[in-house]
Amino acid sequence: MDEAEDLETLGEKLYSLIYPKHKEKAGKLTGMLLELPGPVLGLMLQDKASLSAAVEKALGALQWAQEPSRVPCKEEDEVSASSDSVGEQLFELVDVFNTGHSQKITGMLLEQHKDAVLHLLSDPNVLEEQVTFALKTLQEQNMEETDVSDWSDAEDTERLGEKIFSLVEGLDPLHAHDITGMLLEMEPAALLQLPSNHTLLQAAVQKAQAALHPRNQTLST
Known part of the structure; x- marks a missing residue:
């Protein structure tokens, strides 16, 4: 349907509803309401309460705009x-x-x-x-x-955990479960970066390894 034609039809319907109570301002009020989104206009045509509320708001705006500066x-x-x-x-x-x-x-x-x-x-x-x-x-x-x-949802968190586990397993298969559990306690924003940032992932894994077995970490350095 042609958009201009559709808007004109909506305008005519709104005008016919507004005119009985606001004869002098019906045209101006209709023009103001036609600036609203289509779904809102559709609701107003079906629901008198919504139309009445919108008209009252438009009247208030109109009165304020017409007041001398x-x-x-x-x-x-x-x-x-x-x-x-x-x-x-x-x-x-x-x-x-x-x-x-x-x-x-x-x-x-x-x-x-x-x-x-x-x-x-x-x-x-x-x-x-x-x-x-x-x-x-x-x-x-x-x-x-x-x-x-979206990642805060249980299903998405689980999916992210599985992805991180598979990456951690490649770096430390023996402690992959423990390390993944520790990584999942990180802030969501930082956690989301791990799968795509290998350097960040390595640093996080090393930090977790140090927390898991600090003695071994000391011996290996």
Whole structure:
């Protein structure tokens, strides 16, 4: 199906649902909601509660964006732009996008300079760009974490243990079981490097051998 045509159909359906309660702002609200991911839009068309919640958030963002820019005296600016109030305002706007990571994304955006953060509050387009970028960054981080955390599963740990055992057996067949057991107590990040880093593996095996039979180690040196 043509993507533009599909979006237009979704827009028409959303507009017809929003119009009865928000006649004057129906067009603007529909446009804002159409920025959300397809699955979220589909859910809103089927679930009135989800649609209502999204519309309320969009209305809040719309009202904030339409407020005249306030550049008052320094004292008032310091109060209104305090970390807490800015953080709360930014969270409300970020939450409109229904990313499922509103809190994390808000935290990421708040790491910027205060002027840049205040600009996000008054420019919905820039906010949308940065939310999209932050979401992409979070998704990439989650993928990397999944790659590493997969090894924490019992099945994967067992598979890694078997792989390390076969390598250790080639270096010290007599004590392979004991040494492998000791190596498996290493930090996961270091443990994952052993199969692909022979130098690191040798050093770890020698350290384990020294712990297992220090007297023999002393005699052999």
